[in-house]
Amino acid sequence: MNYAALVLALLAGSASAFTFAPRSRIATSGKTILKADLLASQTGKSAIDPAVFDRYNAIPNPPGLVMAEYCWIDAKGEVRSKTRTLPAKKLEAGPSGLPNWNYDGSSTDQAPGDDSEVIMKPKAIFKDPFRGGDNVLVLCDTYTPAGTPLPTNTRHKAAEVFAAHEAEIPWYGLEQEYTLFNLDLVTPLGWPENGFPNPQGPYYCGAGASYAFGRAISDAHYKACLHAGIEISGTNAEVMPGQWEYQVGPCVGIDAGDQLWMSRFILARVCEDFQVHCTLHPKPITKGDWNGAGCHTNFSTEKMRKAGGIKDIYQAIYKLGAKHSEHIAAYGEGNELRLTGKFETASIDQFSFGVANRGCSIRIGRDTEKEGCGYLEDRRPSSNCDPYVVTGMIMETTMEDVEVPEIKASNRAEAA
Numbered sequence: 001m002n003y004a005a006l007v008l009a010l011l012a013g014s015a016s017a018f019t020f021a022p023r024s025r026i027a028t029s030g031k032t033i034l035k036a037d038l039l040a041s042q043t044g045k046s047a048i049d050p051a052v053f054d055r056y057n058a059i060p061n062p063p064g065l066v067m068a069e070y071c072w073i074d075a076k077g078e079v080r081s082k083t084r085t086l087p088a089k090k091l092e093a094g095p096s097g098l099p100n101w102n103y104d105g106s107s108t109d110q111a112p113g114d115d116s117e118v119i120m121k122p123k124a125i126f127k128d129p130f131r132g133g134d135n136v137l138v139l140c141d142t143y144t145p146a147g148t149p150l151p152t153n154t155r156h157k158a159a160e161v162f163a164a165h166e167a168e169i170p171w172y173g174l175e176q177e178y179t180l181f182n183l184d185l186v187t188p189l190g191w192p193e194n195g196f197p198n199p200q201g202p203y204y205c206g207a208g209a210s211y212a213f214g215r216a217i218s219d220a221h222y223k224a225c226l227h228a229g230i231e232i233s234g235t236n237a238e239v240m241p242g243q244w245e246y247q248v249g250p251c252v253g254i255d256a257g258d259q260l261w262m263s264r265f266i267l268a269r270v271c272e273d274f275q276v277h278c279t280l281h282p283k284p285i286t287k288g289d290w291n292g293a294g295c296h297t298n299f300s301t302e303k304m305r306k307a308g309g310i311k312d313i314y315q316a317i318y319k320l321g322a323k324h325s326e327h328i329a330a331y332g333e334g335n336e337l338r339l340t341g342k343f344e345t346a347s348i349d350q351f352s353f354g355v356a357n358r359g360c361s362i363r364i365g366r367d368t369e370k371e372g373c374g375y376l377e378d379r380r381p382s383s384n385c386d387p388y389v390v391t392g393m394i395m396e397t398t399m400e401d402v403e404v405p406e407i408k409a410s411n412r413a414e415a416a
């Protein structure tokens, strides 16, 4: 990093020039750190001529060998990775057949310099959509050399919670929203430099050159996820221009968090290829009337999905309501900027639920209400939430054997 960029980063109050900050905080500098084209106005431009790289990527592996990209979650909630060569036959037994590995935790704020080794244990294997062939992505969780889960290893606790309630067969559908920026980190994709686009309205699920910005990225990510084996169930353009969503699930228990984390890694890699910055910040634009980004979490147990399950859904909602502030505290950083009661959100301070009401903390779909069984949607988690924490906590709270007060539904007319 050059000196000017360093000063700029320090002025912006961030640890690195490339750390994302809400636009209003860094927009006034008038300077950009890295100036990319406005991506032929929207779809991005490959970092290199793809034909050059393809020549090498097409070289087959020696028989019986694969490249395994070991991925882990760092202290900031971003996925990092490094690669090793492995005998293909080690993949046959699943993650437990793969060797543990380690990384330098002092470079990721996860270990002191004088005892820097962090141990990675493989937990889930996906096909590698970038290298193709039999190569794999390996999602790991993290431990000290003595075998204690790192504080950032939230998977460990969640896996214990799910193991304790396996018979419930919990399903999760996670709606991951994200926002694309040019590499100046201040201009969302498709927005004019130092200005604002026309107001929200036509962008949600919109088509056309002046409405949809970054569709190629959304589609590339979709394909890559399908190839990897992620149960991505759909995508859509969001209300704010340059913002998109994809859904993962329904997945059972810990698998939901595993798949969502790997889908985020794939998103980062796709955006790297398109030379576009992706942020999971819940309120990337604070000035003006722009939607934030969430990670709505749809949840059901087997009982909820069966006839009469609505009773269990209501009980779960009352229990979630009784622990509103604990859940809010764990649902993502910066969420207070998003949960304002405007832009299809409920106030952060007040728990609410309703049928088909997008202005509530928790929504029940019309079909669920009509059929008397189905699932609930927790609309509170922010786009940058830790899905292990969110899914594990919903399980834990809703399985508690406690008496909780009933909460009255707010069934207003459905918002947009």
Ligand code: ADP
Pocket (backbone or CB within 6 Å): 171, 172, 173, 174, 175, 233, 247, 248, 249, 250, 296, 298, 299, 300, 305, 374, 375, 377
């Ligand atoms: P919305 O109408 O809120 O935009 P989406 O269609 O974006 O909803 O996402 C709903 C998610 O919920 C999908 O991932 C879907 O697979 C998932 N889902 C569907 N049925 C269930 C269920 N019974 N339990 C948990 N998740 C479910």
Ligand code: MN
Pocket (backbone or CB within 6 Å): 175, 245
């Ligand atoms: Mn959705």
Ligand code: MN
Pocket (backbone or CB within 6 Å): 175, 177, 238, 245
């Ligand atoms: Mn959405």
Ligand code: MN
Pocket (backbone or CB within 6 Å): 175, 296, 377
């Ligand atoms: Mn939703």
